[in-house]
Structure formats: C-alpha cells, structure tokens
Amino acid sequence: MSETGSGNAGGGLFNRLRRGLARTSGGITEGLATLVAGRKRLDDDLMEEMETRLLGADVGVEATQRLLDGLSQRLGRGELRDAEAVMDALRTEITDLLRPVAQPLAVETAAPPFVILTVGVNGAGKTTTIGKLAARLQAEGRSVMLAAGDTFRAAAVEQLQRWGERLGVPVIAQPTGADAASVIYDAHQAARARGIDVLIADTAGRLHTQSNLMEELRKIRRVLGRQDPGAPHETLLVLDGCNGQNALAQAEKFRDMVEVTGVAVTKLDGTAKGGVVLALAERLAIPLRFVGVGEGVDDLRPFDAESFAEALTTE
Numbered sequence: 001m002s003e004t005g006s007g008n009a010g011g012g013l014f015n016r017l018r019r020g021l022a023r024t025s026g027g028i029t030e031g032l033a034t035l036v037a038g039r040k041r042l043d044d045d046l047m048e049e050m051e052t053r054l055l056g057a058d059v060g061v062e063a064t065q066r067l068l069d070g071l072s073q074r075l076g077r078g079e080l081r082d083a084e085a086v087m088d089a090l091r092t093e094i095t096d097l098l099r100p101v102a103q104p105l106a107v108e109t110a111a112p113p114f115v116i117l118t119v120g121v122n123g124a125g126k127t128t129t130i131g132k133l134a135a136r137l138q139a140e141g142r143s144v145m146l147a148a149g150d151t152f153r154a155a156a157v158e159q160l161q162r163w164g165e166r167l168g169v170p171v172i173a174q175p176t177g178a179d180a181a182s183v184i185y186d187a188h189q190a191a192r193a194r195g196i197d198v199l200i201a202d203t204a205g206r207l208h209t210q211s212n213l214m215e216e217l218r219k220i221r222r223v224l225g226r227q228d229p230g231a232p233h234e235t236l237l238v239l240d241g242c243n244g245q246n247a248l249a250q251a252e253k254f255r256d257m258v259e260v261t262g263v264a265v266t267k268l269d270g271t272a273k274g275g276v277v278l279a280l281a282e283r284l285a286i287p288l289r290f291v292g293v294g295e296g297v298d299d300l301r302p303f304d305a306e307s308f309a310e311a312l313t314t315e
C-alpha cells in the first residue's frame with residue numbers, strides 16, 4: 001500500500017498551487033491588511049467583511065458560518081490583533097475544516113489491476129485528469145492502462161488515445177457508439193493478462209437527470225464487480241471548480257446515484273470560486289483526492305489540507 005504523492009508544501013510545487021488559487025485567494029485576502037490596520041480593535045464589521053468575502057469565493061453558507069464561528073471565538077479571546085493574526089487564524093480554521101476529507105488515493109497493487117472509474121458531467125475535466133493521473137502513477141513506477149469508456153462523444157476516444165501516445169500508455173478502445181461496459185470489460189481482461197498495476201476508465205460526461213447514462217454507470221460498476229469483487233476500487237467524481245456551488249449540487253446528485261469514493265476538483269486556476277472546495281468538505285463526507293490547477297500534465301496535485309489552506313490565505 002502506498003499513497004499517490006504526499007502533501008508537500010515546499011518550493012516550486014507550492015508556488016504552482018498558490019498561483020493556481022490566486023483568483024480565489026485574492027478575493028479572500030485582497031486589501032485585508034489595510035482594512036485591519038485602520039482599526040483600534042477588530043469588531044463585527046470585520047466579521048461581516050470576512051463573511052462577504054468567503055461567500056463571494058463560493059465557500060457556501062455552512063462552511064462560512066463554521067469559519068466565522070472559529071474566528072469570532074478567537075476574536076473574543078483577543079487573539080486577532082492584526083491582519084497577520086487574522087490570516088493565521090483563518091488558515092488554521094480552514095485547515096481544520098479540510099483535514100477530515102484530505103485523504104490521498106491509496107493505490108493497492110497486491111491484486112492488480114487497481115481500477116479507477118472516472119465520472120462526472122460534460123467537460124468537467126475527466127479525460128484530462130486521467131492523463132495527468134496516469135503520468136503521476138507512471139512517475140511512481142506503476143504500469144498504467146486506459147479504457148476509452150466514453151463511447152458517446154465523437155473524438156472522445158482520440159482524445160484519450162493522444163494521452164496514451166504521449167505517455168506511452170496502452171489504451172483499450174472500440175469505435176464510438178460501442179457499449180461502454182464492454183470496452184471497460186475488455187480493458188480489464190487485457191490489464192489483468194498483462195499484469196498492469198492500474199486501469200483508469202474514462203466515461204462519457206453525463207447529468208444525473210440522464211437516467212439511461214446513469215444506468216450505464218451502474219452497469220459498468222456491475223461488470224467490473226463480476227471481474228473482481230473489489231473493482232472499481234475508486235469511483236472518482238471529477239468536478240469543475242469553476243462551477244462553484246453548482247459543483248456541490250452535482251456532487252450530491254452523483255453521490256446519490258453511484259457510489260462515489262473520491263473527488264477531484266479541476267480548473268481551480270480559472271476561477272475565483274475555489275472556495276467550493278471548503279463547501280464540499282463541509283457538506284460531503286467524500287475524500288478529496290486531487291485538485292487541478294492548470295491544463296499541464298503536472299497540474300494535478302494530491303489534495304493536502306495544509307498547503308491548500310495556506311495557498312488560499314496567501315495574498
């Protein structure tokens with residue numbers, strides 16, 4: 001058993017995360033120092049300002065309330081003397097909120113293949129996340145195979161094949177229109193025969209309201225389960241961070257329809273709504289595995305509570 005990467009707040013990697021989250025952290029921290037410096041003592045006005053900022057970053061009502069409760073207790077104890085103290089306190093509160101869901105994906109390769117099934121709405125970043133994840137696993141010395149389970153959208157197969165070529169990873173595919181469960185079944189057979197460590201299956205984007213497509217996901221899970229009772233070992237829900245609070249609603253719906261075991265939040269670099277990660281942590285008890293902060297192959301990071309909180313509270 002080993003973990004896919006570890007939370008490393010050091011050096012260049014942290015700076016990438018910080019840059020990726022700059023739009024969200026800007027909305028939370030910008031001008032806060034000036035705001036605080038002008039006061040004799042901190043008061044309700046500051047709390048109101050923090051509330052506005054957190055809600056503006058799509059942290060959501062519940063997580064915002066929780067953070068404010070923590071801050072106002074500290075305020076009552078006279079701990080928030082200056083802007084730095086406010087940011088330190090916020091960082092600690094955010095870390096505490098995120099820690100329970102910050103659970104790295106533990107890839108078990110004793111009985112390969114370890115199967116990761118990706119699910120999510122159209123354009124969430126599933127295929128790109130698969131490419132990045134495959135690269136990460138390869139770098140850890142694992143053999144990887146991809147299954148082109150998006151047989152729905154034209155060009156979806158080619159998109160995955162391009163990742164396969166780029167990384168030197170085999171891709172099992174059938175033409176568009178084929179049965180997704182059958183592609184993934186074939187891929188599982190092939191992965192087992194070749195002793196591949198990790199099989200990652202792509203699927204078509206779908207809304208929870210598309211009952212035929214949601215049924216397809218359940219069928220894929222059944223077919224995999226007959227091959228190996230433990231499979232899929234991970235059902236990774238990929239969410240587009242730009243969707244803010246809507247991503248939270250999507251997560252709740254997917255969770256109600258398939259057994260989601262992990263979440264990846266993508267495109268945090270393109271949004272000021274990255275606070276949704278806090279809302280996800282507060283509302284869902286689903287492990288947060290990864291965050292995507294760019295389109296590059298290195299822009300997928302294992303989710304780490306401390307470095308995420310730090311990046312969010314750095315001006």
Ligand SMILES: Nc1nc2c(ncn2[C@@H]2O[C@H](COP(=O)(O)OP(=O)(O)OP(=O)(O)O)[C@@H](O)[C@H]2O)c(=O)[nH]1
Nearest residue numbers: 122123124125126127128205266267292293294295
């Ligand atoms: N900036 C940024 N772009 C990303 C990130 N992740 C994915 N994207 C982009 O988002 C777009 C959609 O990504 P895909 O991986 O094709 O999404 P998908 O969920 O597979 O989409 P469908 O197959 O249509 O359901 C692509 O242009 C990606 O490059 C990210 O973390 N940051």
Ligand SMILES: [Mg+2]
Nearest residue numbers: 126127150156
């Ligand atoms: Mg795709």
